[in-house]
Amino acid sequence: MAPWRMAVMLAICIATSALTSAPVFAADESPMPKLDIGKGGKCVDDPKFMRKNHMDVLKHQRDETMRQGIRGGKYSLAACVDCHASKKNNSVLGSNENFCQGCHEYVEVKIDCFECHSSKRKVVAEVSK
Amino acid sequence: MSDTNLDRRQFLGRASVALAGLAIAPGMLLYEFSQARPLGEAASGKVRWGMLIDTNQCESGCNDCVTACNEENGLSGGTAPTDAQWIRKVELKDTGSGRITSLPVMCQHCASPPCVDVCPTGASFKRADGIVLVDKHICIGCRYCMMACPYKARSFVHETLTDQLTDVPRGKGTVESCTLCVHRVDKGQETTACAEACARGGHHAILFGNLNDPDSEISKRVRAVATTQIRADLGLNTGVRYQGI
Numbered sequence: 417m418a419p420w421r422m423a424v425m426l427a428i429c430i431a432t433s434a435l436t437s438a439p440v441f442a443a444d445e446s447p448m449p450k451l452d453i454g455k456g457g458k459c460v461d462d463p464k465f466m467r468k469n470h471m472d473v474l475k476h477q478r479d480e481t482m483r484q485g486i487r488g489g490k491y492s493l494a495a496c497v498d499c500h501a502s503k504k505n506n507s508v509l510g511s512n513e514n515f516c517q518g519c520h521e522y523v524e525v526k527i528d529c530f531e532c533h534s535s536k537r538k539v540v541a542e543v544s545k
Numbered sequence: 546m547s548d549t550n551l552d553r554r555q556f557l558g559r560a561s562v563a564l565a566g567l568a569i570a571p572g573m574l575l576y577e578f579s580q581a582r583p584l585g586e587a588a589s590g591k592v593r594w595g596m597l598i599d600t601n602q603c604e605s606g607c608n609d610c611v612t613a614c615n616e617e618n619g620l621s622g623g624t625a626p627t628d629a630q631w632i633r634k635v636e637l638k639d640t641g642s643g644r645i646t647s648l649p650v651m652c653q654h655c656a657s658p659p660c661v662d663v664c665p666t667g668a669s670f671k672r673a674d675g676i677v678l679v680d681k682h683i684c685i686g687c688r689y690c691m692m693a694c695p696y697k698a699r700s701f702v703h704e705t706l707t708d709q710l711t712d713v714p715r716g717k718g719t720v721e722s723c724t725l726c727v728h729r730v731d732k733g734q735e736t737t738a739c740a741e742a743c744a745r746g747g748h749h750a751i752l753f754g755n756l757n758d759p760d761s762e763i764s765k766r767v768r769a770v771a772t773t774q775i776r777a778d779l780g781l782n783t784g785v786r787y788q789g790i
Contacts, residue, residue: 484587484672506716538711
């Protein structure tokens with residue numbers, strides 16, 4: 417095969433792959449779930465980054481905390497709950513509006529964290545004792 | 546021969562004194578022992594957490610340590626075979642003399658823990674500072690560790706739990722046991738819920754501290770009085786010691 421024909425084939429391949437991946441980007445424009453962000457405020461990182469990577473940073477930090485006893489890190493599940501627990505039920509679970517449950521139902525990903533970890537904000541729980 | 550040896554001994558003796566002086570002079574050792582570990586720092590092997598339980602002070606029928614443990618860690622307090630119990634009060638009776646000894650038994654935080662040896666996933670582990678824990682993220686609930694433990698210290702969570710505490714995550718299908726109040730230790734508190742409750746009740750039978758620090762209260766007591774490790778014959782080098790049994 418002549419070198420110029422190979423170059424054309426390659427160009428066609430790249431163009432096709434770009435086209436087929438286009439619908440993935442279109443998902444950005446579909447309606448996002450309406451979430452009760454609780455206290456909200458400034459997140460520990462860029463919200464776009466957190467949306468995509470929260471599971472990884474949480475897992476990384478959980479191992480350090482569990483195995484080495486390093487506490488007070490930037491990405492803490494308890495801190496997520498503290499900011500994002502709904503002011504209505506003091507939890508990140510409960511309905512499709514609650515922060516964790518709402519998004520996880522939207523993307524259809526099972527959430528295991530709260531089978532063991534508390535989904536409720538700590539401070540209020542202590543006050544109500 | 547005795548002359549040459551004497552010289553050598555004197556030299557070694559002086560040298561070791563000088564070395565000891567050097568080690569303490571910059572204040573390094575003393576500083577490290579007296580300061581609590583900062584929040585973002587990993588647990589260090591220079592520390593070994595342990596407890597000394599004085600059974601002469603432990604009152605028969607008193608359950609304060611158990612109640613405090615249950616409250617601190619969000620346990621139900623039930624004593625059925627399927628309920629989690631991290632600490633139990635045990636009464637021993639010497640049939641000959643009739644002397645009754647009362648003592649709490651919990652995870653003994655062994656230096657060579659059999660539960661860690663048998664764990665097929667690595668979930669059961671010993672932290673650098675001697676605290677034996679279960680990483681429930683990778684525990685598969687096989688319960689080999691429960692069979693391996695000579696102290697019956699571990700419990701399996703049989704039912705779905707709700708309303709766990711933020712500091713103490715617990716869940717169905719995993720094994721758990723006394724954590725030596727690791728959430729407190731990591732925050733720099735040098736007391737456990739059981740030791741605190743025992744002191745509050747006026748018994749002061751449980752002393753928590755750093756066994757590696759020669760100046761800690763627990764090290765001084767372990768040095769001064771005869772203490773026992775339960776099943777010392779197994780050679781596990783437990784972090785929990787008993788006095789008066």
